[in-house]
Amino acid sequence: MNRAELADFLRRGRARLEPSDVGLTAGARRRTPGLRREEVAALVGMSVDYYTRLEQARGPRPSRQMLGALARALRLTGDERDHLFHLVGEEPPRAGSASSHIRPGLLLILDRLHDAPALVMTDYGDVLAQNAMSAALTGETGPGRNLVRRFFTDPRARALCPPEDLPELARSHVANLRAVTAARPDDPAPAALVAELRSTSEEFAHLWESHEVAVRRSATKRFLHPTVGLLELDCEFLLSSGDNQLLLVHTARPGTESHERLQLLRVVGLQNMAPAAGQR
Template sequence: MDRAELADFLRRARTRLSPCDVGLRAGPRRRTPGLRREEVAQLTGMSTDYYTRLEQRRGSHPSRQMLTALARALRLTDVERDHLFHLAGQEPPRPGGSLDHIRPGLLLILDRLHDLPAAVLSDWGEVLAQNTMSVALSGDYTGANVIHRWFTAPDTRSLTPPEDHQAHGSAFVANLRAVTAARPDDPGPAALVSQLRATSREFEELWQSHNVVAHRPSPKRILHPVVGALDLDCEGLLSDDHGQRLVVHSARPGTQTYERLELLRVIGLQDLTPSP
C-alpha cells in the first residue's frame, strides 16, 4: 500500500468535485474548492476520522468494499478506480464480470434527479444506487438484488398489485436467462440462478419455460402505503456496455399519480404509516 500516493490521489479527486456533482447541497460559502472530507465520508458510509487518516497517510488498509465505495463517491472512471485499488495494494475487479462500479455518467444524471424516483441497476438485478425519491417510493434496496428478493421475500411484493405478480416474475426470469447466456463465465448471475432454482419452486418453473427477453422498461403500477396507487411511466438509460441501466419513474402532469408523486416528494422518507 502506497500511503503517500493514495493520500494525494484521494485529495485531488475530492477537490475536483463540487457538492452539486454528487447530489449534495452546497450550503454556506466555502473557503476551499471541492468536497469536504466529512462529505466524502458521508457518501461512502465510513467515519470522517477514518477517511481523514487516509488523506493524512495514517489509515489502515481499506477493504475492497471500502475502495469500491470511495470510487463511487469520488465519481472515478474505470481507469481511475483501478489505479485506486493498486495504490491500496489490492487487485482491481477483473474485467468481463459483473460491474458494481457505477458508470460516472449514470451517477451524474442520478445526482440531478431530485423530484423523480431513479435508481441504477445491473443487468441482473443488483441495485447499485438509489436517489431519495426512489427510497421513498419502494424502500432502500441498495446492495440488494431485486430478483432474489422477489422470489425469496414475499413481503417485497406488497407494493405490486397481485394481478401483476406473474408478469413481473416472468420478466425477471427471462431477463436473467438472457444475461447468463450472454456471460456464461460471470459468477454473479450464475450463482443467483443456482440459488433461486434450489430455493424457489416458482422460479424453477419459470426457468424451465426457457423464455428469453432483454429488459425493457414498461409502465408500472405501485401500491404505496402512504400516497396510494401510482400508475408510473418507466424509462431506462443504458451504459455503453449495457451492463448497467438508470431506471427513472415519472407520471404525466395533470394526473392523480402526478399529484401523489408530488406529495411523496414532500413527504420524503417520513414514516407516516399508521401504527398497528
C-alpha cells in the same frame, strides 16, 4: 498498500468536487473548496473516522467493495478507479463482467433527476446507486442489494406491488436473468444468483424451468406506497453501453392522479431521507 499515495489521491479527488457535482446542496459558506470529509464518508457509506484515517495515511486496508464505493463517491473515471485499486494492492475488476463502477457522466444524470425515482443497476439486478426519490418510493437506500433476490425472498418487496401484478413481474425477472446468463456465460455473478434462487425459492425454480427469455425494456409498473397510495409509473431502462448497466427511471404522465401522488411523495417521502440519500 501505498498509504501515502492513497491519502493524497483521496484528498485531491475530494477537493475537485463541489456538492452540486454529487447531488448535494452547498449549505453554509465553505472556507475551502471541495467536499467535506463527512460528505464523502456519507456517499461511500463508511464512518467519518474511517475515511479520515485513510486521508491521514493511517487507515486499514479498504475492501474491494469499499474501493468501488469510493470510486463512485469521488466520480472517478475508469482509469482513476483502476489506479485506486492498484494503490491498495488490489487488481481492478476484470473486463467481461458487469462492472460495479459507474461512469461519472451517468452519476451526474442520476444526481440531476430530483423529481423522478431513478437508480443505476447491473443488468441482473444489483443496485449500484439510487437517488432519494427512488429510496422514498421503495423504502430502501444505497447499493449492495439485488432487486431479483429481493423480489423472490423478501415479502416487503412484494408488498410494494398489487397482488395481481406479481405473477407477471416474477416472469419478467426470471426471463431477463436467463437472457443475461446466456449472453455472458463466463460471468460468475449472474450464474451464482441463479443457483442461489433455484435453491431458495420454489417459485423461481419453477419459472426457471419454463425457459422464457426476455430482455428488460420500457414498461409500466404499479407501486402500492404506504403513504401516497397507488402509483402507476412508466419505467424506462436506459442501457449504459459496454458496462452492462441500466439507468432505470420512473415517471408519471402529467395530469394523472399518479403524477400528483408522485409530487406528493417528493414532499412527504423525502423527510429524513438526507442521510440515507447520501449513501449512494
